[in-house]
Amino acid sequence: MLRCRAVSHTYQSRASTISALSNLSFDVRRGEFVSVIGPSGCGKTTLLHVLAGLLPPASGRVELPESELARAPRTSLVFQENSMFPWMTVVQNAAFGLEMRGVERQDRERRASVMLERFGLGSRGRDYPHQLSTGMKQRVAVIRAFLSGAPVLLMDEPFAALDRQSRMKVQLELMDLWESERATVVFVTHDVDEALLLSDRIVVLSAQPGTVVAEFRVPMQRPRALLPERADQALELKREIFGALGLSAELTRCAWAS
Amino acid sequence: MKAAASLARSAWLIALILAGWETLARLHVLDPLFFPPPSVLCVTLGSLILSGVAERQVMYTLQRTAIGFGIGAVCGFVASAILSLSTALRRASEPLISILYATPRLTLLPMVMLLFGVNDLARILLVALGTALLLLIQISDAIRAVNRDYVDMAVNYGAGRIMVIRKVYLPACLPQIFTALRISFSRALVLTISVELLNCDNGLGSMIWNAWQTFAIEKLYVSIALAGALGFLFQELFDGLEKRLVPWRERTS
Numbered sequence: 266m267l268r269c270r271a272v273s274h275t276y277q278s279r280a281s282t283i284s285a286l287s288n289l290s291f292d293v294r295r296g297e298f299v300s301v302i303g304p305s306g307c308g309k310t311t312l313l314h315v316l317a318g319l320l321p322p323a324s325g326r327v328e329l330p331e332s333e334l335a336r337a338p339r340t341s342l343v344f345q346e347n348s349m350f351p352w353m354t355v356v357q358n359a360a361f362g363l364e365m366r367g368v369e370r371q372d373r374e375r376r377a378s379v380m381l382e383r384f385g386l387g388s389r390g391r392d393y394p395h396q397l398s399t400g401m402k403q404r405v406a407v408i409r410a411f412l413s414g415a416p417v418l419l420m421d422e423p424f425a426a427l428d429r430q431s432r433m434k435v436q437l438e439l440m441d442l443w444e445s446e447r448a449t450v451v452f453v454t455h456d457v458d459e460a461l462l463l464s465d466r467i468v469v470l471s472a473q474p475g476t477v478v479a480e481f482r483v484p485m486q487r488p489r490a491l492l493p494e495r496a497d498q499a500l501e502l503k504r505e506i507f508g509a510l511g512l513s514a515e516l517t518r519c520a521w522a523s
Numbered sequence: 524m525k526a527a528a529s530l531a532r533s534a535w536l537i538a539l540i541l542a543g544w545e546t547l548a549r550l551h552v553l554d555p556l557f558f559p560p561p562s563v564l565c566v567t568l569g570s571l572i573l574s575g576v577a578e579r580q581v582m583y584t585l586q587r588t589a590i591g592f593g594i595g596a597v598c599g600f601v602a603s604a605i606l607s608l609s610t611a612l613r614r615a616s617e618p619l620i621s622i623l624y625a626t627p628r629l630t631l632l633p634m635v636m637l638l639f640g641v642n643d644l645a646r647i648l649l650v651a652l653g654t655a656l657l658l659l660i661q662i663s664d665a666i667r668a669v670n671r672d673y674v675d676m677a678v679n680y681g682a683g684r685i686m687v688i689r690k691v692y693l694p695a696c697l698p699q700i701f702t703a704l705r706i707s708f709s710r711a712l713v714l715t716i717s718v719e720l721l722n723c724d725n726g727l728g729s730m731i732w733n734a735w736q737t738f739a740i741e742k743l744y745v746s747i748a749l750a751g752a753l754g755f756l757f758q759e760l761f762d763g764l765e766k767r768l769v770p771w772r773e774r775t776s
Contacts, residue, residue, distance in 0.1 A: 317679050338681045347672040352694035352771045365680040393771040413680060 267293040267316070267417055267449060272325035273474075274311055285311040287474035288325070293417075293466075295330065296447045300460035303470030304510065309453040312475065313419045316451060317342050330449070334414040336366045341415035345422045348406035349394040355381065356390040359405050362413025380408045384438055400431035407439055411446055420452045424459065433491055436462055444488065457506050461499060462489060469509040479509035529759070559741050567741040568748070576730075581749060583726040584715055591647040592711040595654025596704065602655065603662035613663070624660060628653040629717050636722075646718045653714050654707045661703035665696040698765075698772050705761035709754050716750055727753075 274286040285308035293299045301309055314320040316327055317340045329339045341362060349358045356377050357364075363373035381387050384404050394402055403423050410418045424432045440463060443450060454460055460467045461483060469479040481502060485493060493499035530537075541561045547553045548560035555563075571577040606613040632649055639645040673691045682690060719728025727750050734743035765772075 314675070317675075319675050319678060336681065338679060340679065342676060342679045344672055344676070347670055347676075350673060350676070350691070350694070352697070352769075362680050365677075365682055365686070395771065395773045 266295055266328070266330060267451070268326075268328040269312075269316065270326050270328070272312075272315060272322045272327060274308070274315060274320065274323050284474035286315070286322070287476045289470075289476050290325075291468050291477055291480070293449055293451060295416075295449055297466065298443060298450045298452065298464050299466045299468060300452045300454055300464040301468045301470060302454055302457060302460050302506070302510070303475060304472045305455065307470040307472050308475035309470065310421055312470075313342065313421050313451070313453055316340060316417070317419055330416045332414060332416050334366070337414035337416075338362065338365070339415060340417045340419050341410040341413040343403070343406045343410050343418070343420040343423045345425050348423065349397075349402050351394050353393075354390065355386060355392050355394070355397070355405055358394065359408045359412060362409055362415070366414065377408070377412060380412060381405070384408065384442075398431070400427050400435055403427065404435060404438065407435075407442065411442055411448060416449055418448050418450045420450065422454055423452075425455070432459070437491065439463065440487075440489065457503055457510075460506075461485075461493070461503065462491065467506060469506060471511075479506075481506060481509075557740065559744065564741055564744050564748075568745045571742070571745060577745075577749060580725060580727050580730045580746070581753065584712070584719065584728070584750075584753070587643065587647055587650060587719075587726065588708075588712045588715045591650025591715065592654050592708055594647070595651035595707070595711070596658060598651065599655040599658025599662065599707075602659045603666065606659070606663055607666045620656065620659060623652075624656050628714055629721070632718060632721060641722065646715070646723065649718060650711050650714050654711050657707040657710060658703050661699060661706075662696060665699035665703075666692060668699075669695045698769050701761065701765040701769055705758065705765070708757055708761060712750075712754055712757065 269289060269291050272286055272289045273284070276283045276285055289312065291299075301312065303309055311320065315322050316329075318327075318329075332339055349355075350361070353361065356374050359377035359381060360368075360373040363376065364370075368376075378387065378390055381390055386401060386404060389397065389401065394405075397405070403426075406423065407420075410420070424435055427435065436459060443463075452460070452463060464483050467481045467483060468477055469481070470476065471478045483502065485495070485499065544553070544558065545560045545562060548555045548558050568577070606616065628649060631652070632645075635645045635649045635652075639648060669692055673695060674687060677687050677691050715726070716728040716731075719726035720732045721728075723729045727746055730746040731743060731750070734740070734746060
C-alpha cells in the first residue's frame with residue numbers, strides 16, 4: 266500500500282514562497298491503477314517527485330511498499346520528455362532498471378529483448394533514441410519501468426506529447442501490460458478520457474496549492490475497450506470529473522455555443 | 524576515409540584555383556618571384572620530403588603539440604571535475620579563468636619563458652595552458668548543461684554518486700568533450716607553430732620564419748601548406764574518432 270499523508274511542499278524563490286502542495290493525502294492499494302488529474306500548476310510533477318523520493322516533502326510523509334526483489338527500487342518514474350537516456354541503445358535503456366539492480370548483462374538484455382519483442386520493438390534494440398518516434402520512446406520507458414521490479418510505477422503524463430492515434434495505441438498496450446504484471450501505478454495526466462480508460466480510481470487535485478478535491482471510482486469492467494461499453498455511465502462520470510475540476514461553467518457555455 | 528571523401532568533393536575547386544594560379548604565374552600576370560607557380564612548389568615539396576627536412580620539422584612541431592595538448596587535456600579534465608564539485612570554488616575562479624582565457628596566449632610566452640627559461644619546456648607549457656583553459660571552460664559548461672531529468676531518472680533507479688557520474692554525466696558530456704578536444708587540438712597546433720615562429724630554431728614555425736628571412740619564397744609556401752595539411756588531417760582524425768565513440772549523436776550532414 267502506498268500512503269501519502271498530509272504532504273505539503275513549497276518552493277522558495279527570491280520574491281515569494283509558492284505553495285505547490287498542501288495537506289495532500291491519498292492511498293493507493295497494491296496493484297491498483299490510480300490517475301491523478303488536475304489543472305496545470307496543481308503540483309502534479311512535484312507530487313511525483315515527492316513520491317519518488319527525489320524531493321523531500323516540507324511536511325507530511327510518504328509510505329511506500331518494500332520491494333520484494335533484491336535491490337529493486339521502490340518506485341520507477343516515467344517522464345513525459347527525456348524519458349530515455351540518449352546515449353544508450355533501446356535495449357540498454359529498457360534494461361537500465363535491471364542493470365542498477367546488478368542483473369548480469371546477458372540476462373537483463375534477454376529479458377529486455379523479450380519485452381521489446383512483445384511491443385513490436387524487437388528489431389529496434391540496437392537503435393539509439395533519436396532514431397525512434399516519440400511513441401516508441403515512451404513505450405521503451407514504460408517497459409523499463411515495468412522491468413525494474415519497482416512495486417510502484419510513477420508516470421508523469423507519459424503520453425501527453427503523442428498524437429491522438431498513437432496515444433490510444435500506447436494506452437491499450439499499457440493496459441495490457443499492467444493487467445499481466447499488476448504493478449501499482451500512479452499516473453498523472455490532464456486527459457480525462459485517458460484517466461477513465463486506464464484507472465481503477467481517479468484523484469482530482471485543485472490548482473495551486475494542489476490538494477485532493479475529489480476521488481472517483483471507475484466501475485467499468487476490465488478488460489476495457491477504447492469505446493466504453495456503457496457510454497452513458499462513462500459520460501456521467503466524465504461530467505462529475507469535469508465538475509470537480511471546476512470546468513462545469515465552461516461546459517455549459519460550450520454546449521450553449523454549439 | 525572521410526578525409527579523402529571531403530577532399531574529393533572540393534577537388535574541382537582546388538584544381539581550378541591551382542590551375543588559375545599556375546596560368547597567371549606562367550603568363551607573368553602574377554609575379555613568379557612572389558607567387559611561384561604550383562608546379563614549382565611541388566618540386567620544392569618533393570625535394571624537402573626526399574631530403575627528410577619536411578618530416579623532421581613536422582615531427583618537431585607535432586611532438587610539441589602532442590605533449591602540450593596531452594598535459595593540457597589532463598589538467599583541463601581534472602580542473603573541470605574539481606570545479607564541478609565545489610560551487611564556491613567555481614564562482615571564485617570564474618573571473619580569473621575568463622581573464623586568462625581572454626588574454627591572447629602568445630602574449631604570455633615571455634612570462635612563461637621568464638619562469639621556465641628559454642627552452643622547450645616553456646613552449647610546451649604554454650600550449651598546455653591554452654588547451655587546459657579551453658577544455659576547462661567547455662567541459663564545465665557541458666557538466667552544468669546536463670539535463671536534471673536524466674540525473675533524477677538514474678537516482679530513481681537507485682544509482683549512487685559514482686554510477687550517476689558514469690552513466691549520466693560522462694556520456695552526457697561526451698559530445699561536447701569531443702568538440703572541445705577537436706578545437707583545442709587545432710588551437711594547440713596553431714599555438715605551437717606561432718611559438719616556433721617567434722622563438723625557436725626548429726619546427727614548422729621556425730621553418731616558415733627562416734624561409735621568410737632568407738627570402739626562400741618556395742620553401743615559405745611549402746611550409747605553410749604543410750602546416751595547413753597537418754591541421755586538416757587531425758581535424759578529420761578527431762571527427763572519425765568521435766563518430767566511433769559517440770554513436771548516439773544526431774548528425775545533420
